[in-house]
Amino acid sequence: MNLKQFYKLLFFIALIPLLSSCFEVIEEISIKNDGTGDVVLTINLSQSKTKVASVMLLDSVQGYKVPSKQKIQQELNEAVAYLKKSEGIANVKSTSDFNNYIATVSFSFKDVSNINNITKNILARQKIKATNTSPYLYNKASKTFSRKYQAIGNAKTAFNKLKAKDKSVFNGATYTSIYRFESAVTSSSNPASNVSKSKKAVMLKSSITDLINGKVNVSNTIQLSK
Template identity: 25%
Template sequence: MNRSYKTFTFIALLFISIGFSSCFDIFEEYHFNKDGSGSAKFTVDVSQMMTLMESFSASMDSTGEMTNSVDEMFSDNKAEKSLQQLPGISDIKTLNDKAAGIVGFSYKFANLEALNNALIATDGNLDMSKMMEMGEEGATGESSTENTFSKKGNKWTRVFELNRPKNEEEEDEFQGMAEAMFADHYYTIQYYFEQNVKKVKKNDNAQIGADGKSVEIKTSMQDLIKGQANFSSLIKVK
């Protein structure tokens, strides 16, 4: 798994282990041109967590393990290095900002093939499988993720599915913890197009923006952790 997403997973495991109720919000943003080129941005807002993380690190022993982990989260540029190897990917930036409590990265893609390769290179999304397994003791088997974009005519399709083995005992134990951790936190995806959006299918959470050229899909982090989130969509533009 890419180091950047290991960092994000560390955040979740930290709050599982110490029982804090505050967590984070995840954002994806895509700008698409008619020819399939565009830009992508992935960020995680950890600003609400920072005070708690700093307070917890102050109580650690002299090894400074927690402090080092927090600093590493904001100095991580592994995603940028992975993307630099890919054809069709340019203008790569690391967006980590400790003062603002933001970690993430952005890039431009020449076509959807390049975008799909970039998603693979960076894991494409948070590795929620490790997060939900709560480490090796809670592991129930490997999870699989499908995350691809395609375009046919004026129809833009994204298939974004996370599949993991079910374990009822683990589900019951983790559900209450997830509800507390991820209350009022969301995974938000925003799409921007050159043309007006005509309709959106395959996702009840999708909303067409007031500008008529954007779509937002806002999903509860609780649903994501419980494996009930739907990120797939079919967007038809005019």
């Protein structure tokens, strides 16, 4: 999960009411052999839509201000505008469905390193000093795709500072990452990951709480057939 998603997530917490709620964050990256590709980020709160809809009727919940539909749309538009300006990024699109509470952002990149730059810039903008930016790397020659992930220390501390009531918002929330390739996958280093039947995709699913707390590591090195 990159930081952009993390902030989006934090942003959405405000929407989520008491106790439970199931929501999912999905990150899909498709990479062609030449290193170009597409990203689709999805946040799906549909399973908690009754609660979200209830909360949207309120001004604030558990001390968090509830953003209006307009405000969410505006944030989304800003994210799109920002992405459009980013180097190596094109075809930026976003969708938002306020009946089911699903939002997506998608774009194409020239090289996976472009995504890393976005994360870096966001970090800089938020004035967060972090060395780990969960970078993606694709080596065209060796045909290896890798992602280095380290739980963000700040996120864990911030999360542990939350009240138990607020923390429980994350119970049942999941993070899914899917990487798709043109060539077949020969190996995937993360034992928690699954390779699809077609051998051309790798999926990793984990709970968001485990991710924040660093119990789960989503680092992976994927070797493609040459």
